[in-house]
Amino acid sequence: MMGFENQGFEEAQLHASHGEMESLVLDDDDNNNSGNDNNPSSRSNGITNGDVSQHYNHPLSSSLPFAEILTTDDDDPLLSSSSPHQNPNSFNSLLEPPSYADASFRSFDGDHGKQINGHGAVSTSSPTADSVYLKVSVTDPQKEQDLNNSLVPGGNTFVTYLITTWTNLPEFNGTEFSVRRRFRDVVTLSDRLSDSYRGYFIPLRPDKSVVESQVMQKQEFVEQRRMGLEKYLRKLAAHPVIRRSEELRVFLQVQGKLPLMKTTDVASRMLDGAVKLPKQLFGESVVSAAVDPNDVSHPAKGGRDLLRIFKELRQSVANDWGGAKPPVVEEDKEFLDKKKKMQDFEQELSNVSQQAESLVKAQQDMGETLGQLGLAFVKLTKFEMEEAIFNSQKVRAADMKNVATSAVKASRLYRELNAQTVRHLDKLHEYLGVILAVNNAYSDRSNALLTVQTLLSELANLNSRIEKLEAAASKIFGGDRSRVRKIEELKETMRVTDEAKNCAVREYERIKENNMNELERLDKERHDDFFGMLKGFVVNQAGYAEKMASVWESVANETSGYAAKNS
Amino acid sequence: MQQRSLNGGGLQSPRSPSSQPPFLLVSVTDPAKMGNGVQAYISYKVITKTNLPEYQGSEKIVIRRYTDFVWLRDRLFEKYKGIFIPPLPEKSTVEKFRFSAEFIEMRRQALDTFVNRIALHHELQQSEDLRTFLQADEQTMERARSQDTGIFKKKPSDLMQIFWGVQSKVTDVVLGKEKPVEESNPEYEKFKKYIFELEDHLAEAQKHAYRLVKRHRELGQSLADFGKAIKLLGSCEGDALGTAFSELGAKSEILSIKLQREAQNLLMNFEEPLKDYVRAVQSIKATERANAFRQQCELAETIKLKEIDLNKMRIIRSEKMLDAEHEYEELKADGQEATRRFETIVRLMNEEIVRFQDQKTQDMGRAFHEFAKGQARLANAIADAWRTLLPKLDSLSVS
Secondary structure (H helix, E strand, O other), X not given: OXXXXXXXXXXXXXXXXXXXXXXHXXXXXHHHOOOOOOOHHHHOOOOOOOOOOOOOOOOOOOOOOOHHHHOOOOOOHHHHHXXXXXXXXXXXXXXXXXXXXXXXXXXXXXXXXXXXXXXXXXXXXXXXXXXOOEEEEEEEEEEEEOOOOOOOOOOOEEEEEEEEEEEOOOOOOOOEEEEEEEHXXXXXXXXXXXXXXXXXOOOOOOOOOOOOHXXXXXXXXXXXXXXXXXXXXXXXXXXXXXXXXXXXXXXXXXXXXXXXXXXXXXXXXXXXXXXXXOOOOOOOOOOHHHXXXXXXXXXXXXXXXXXXXXXXXXXXXXXXXXXXXXXXXXXXXXXXXXXXXXXXXXXXXXHHHHHHHHHHHHHHHHHHHHHHHHXXXXXXXXXHHHHOOOHHHHHXXXXXXXXXXHHHHHHHHHHHHHHHHHHHHHHHHHXXXXXXXXXXXXHHHHHHHHHHHHHHHHHHHHHXXXXXXXXXXXXXXOOOHHHHHHHHHHHHHXXXXXXXXXXXXXXXXXXXXXXXXXXXXXXXXXXXXXXXXXXXXXXXHHXXXXXXXXXXXXXXXXXXXXXXXXX | OOOXXXXXXXXXXXXXXXXXXXXXXXXXXXXXXXXXHHHOEEEEEEEEEEOOOOOOOOEEEEEEEHHXXXXXXXXXXXXXXXXXXXXXXXXXXXXXXXXXXXXXXXHHHHHHHHHHHHHHOOOHHHOHHHHHHHHOOHHHHHHHHXXXXXXXXXXXXXXXXXXXXXXXXXXXXXHOOOOOOOOOOHXXXXXXXHHHHHHHHHHHHHHHHHHHHHHHHHHHHHHHHHHHHHHHHHHHHOHHHHHHHHHHHHHHHXXXXXXXXXXHHHXXXXXXXXXXXXXXXXXXXXXXXHHHHHHHHHHXXXXXXXXXXXXXXXXXXXXXXXXXXXXXXXXXXXXXXXXXXXXXXXXXXXXXXXXXXXXXXXXXXXXXXXXXXXXHHHHHHHHHHHHHHHHHHHHHHHO
């Protein structure tokens, strides 16, 4: 197929993302005949933008049917895309079977020896160099009943997917295994990863969708979701750090209910009956044992961290409006430069992605119209042949047939070219998703910094209060019992807070380090990916243009007798 | 501008008409916008070069407008029954106001083709109306135009309906008249059916050809936009990758121009000939012979009746008999004339059909050739442009 050397893995579904689209062809035979370039519903994502910040929706993404690539001439692509199905046989008898329909190359860029790491499943280029692999596929959506939580008997149905993994990573016990997961589990996985891997460029999970349950059941929606999940898991599997995470392993391997905690919030904790709000930054009353300084290494979330959120918010406002310089600033100028550059890049990339979409549409239209033109001439040819009285008519019919078949050929070539173009330019919109992941990682950093700043402020605050109390107490000889006690309490709080601050600083530094490493990794991958994209795009354009040229050249030669004498 | 001579020789300087083969060269050139607003129209220069004795002088330049061409066509329709009169470009009411350069040029070409086809037709070229058209001054022309009334003003589509008996069939029955006499020549029927169906097929092909022109323009535009955007991305990126983006963007823009050019070529040399084919078929549909046939039949009826009358008169020895005989002989002569006329039309039409099929094979062959040539040229240009970029990309990717 795409020249991937993956011995022992004949199943197409295991190819990397560039082969991913091809794999869709083989996986989804039911897409084969329903997918039409013209079909608008296959273009639009059924997924609405539930979480815009999480996922970049792009019309270029998954849903173009590539089934036509492997359609052979028994299904005249002309007829399937344009007007109502005419009898294909009568026309196909006039058209020679396309000799290239079974051509071994679908794309001209058979060059996959290097890179194209991107976000595919495979991180290796050649089997010998790095023999670690982790391949994931998502298949077999099934409806299931939620027996536990349904208030209405038989009311709550959901879809599960079969997640199959092939790997030789040591932390997995086994080389091949499957589990069933539902979308909610994926959300949990994604949230857990966000918590554990702050500062990393974590691929974004597919959108949650806010649609009616009726739509949820529809095959198209389920199929799109399946594709999205597969893409997501493969991206995770391709990330050098995340692929080794415990969260991912548990998700992929542990049977039964997913044993990862969802993001906690006050409501569910109350339900659990165990409301242990760690007293982060309570300020006043202190129970030292209950405060785990390491909790600051987690971002403030939901109900239990309300107080912390308020404090950090106050701090950020103070940072922005206070005029006073916050105790620690983002000093890394290099970082700030890179951030700005990323923003510019994102803007331009978004623009290119849009234009790429127009280009794809224009190519598609061209192919369609050529096909329709060819078909019209086929009909004309047939007509003239049937009605021919004069030899001139027969000659004309023969000329017309020539043009007709060539137009049909050219139409097919355009469609193939377009499928390849989408495959390559898809990289553009993929990177828009990557940029979102990068922004998330930068947010992690900002949040961590804010935590540090908040704690430092808090420390300063505590310190000044202690000083004031000490000053007041010293004026009273023998001390003021209550004041002294107060001072002790505050000192204890301060000690705890100081420890927390140290944790926060460590966390911040850690995240900074992650950012930096990830940026390096991204730069390298981006370089490879984009060059791969450009080359692939160019090679395909050239290759298909050459094919088209030869088709038309032969027609031009055969009709050269008619050439205008005085041109 | 096509200047075809009568014998394909292309001889110039007709100083001695008797020694040189006869020629009649016409060209329609120099469109000029005249008038303002609703009254605006385009005028064309019609240049005639000839050595034919019927023409005054060897060269003449006149100014004509679209309605003059229509007048000529209508006159020829009337005078030369049975002959397929060359078609005119459509009278457009909308685009007239916009008068785009493209529209004007396409119209000029079509008008040029129209006159030349007449000049090359062995019958039509002898037309007196043609001579008027090519030589008369503007006032004479205007007078001639305004003298036209009645059926000359009708559109070919109207003529078609009347003469092919499509519409009148219905109205006659409604009005209680007897079923009108119609030709039931199977060959002719077959031909009529062929023409009608041919028009439908051609119209569809032409429609898609026009769309194809549009697609080329759209693809060109999107390549230009894409190129621009990717160049911006390149300048933002910098380094080798940035250069790669910029180079790709530049190539895209170059190809955009080529696509626009090809769109134009397609329009002129493929779509327009197809449109011309459609028009020709429509013109054929308007070629009438049903009227002549009907006349012949009616006269035959009348003659029969007259003969019966005459015989009656012979028996009773009426004094009107001589007059009646006289009338009878006249009627018979008319009858013969009508028959002759009809048979001429049939003969002409059959010749025209042969010519038409031949001509169309040539015209279409040329159109197909231009189409294929243009597409090949475009495809090669695209392939070249991208191929030359590849080594650059390769070297940049490792730098």
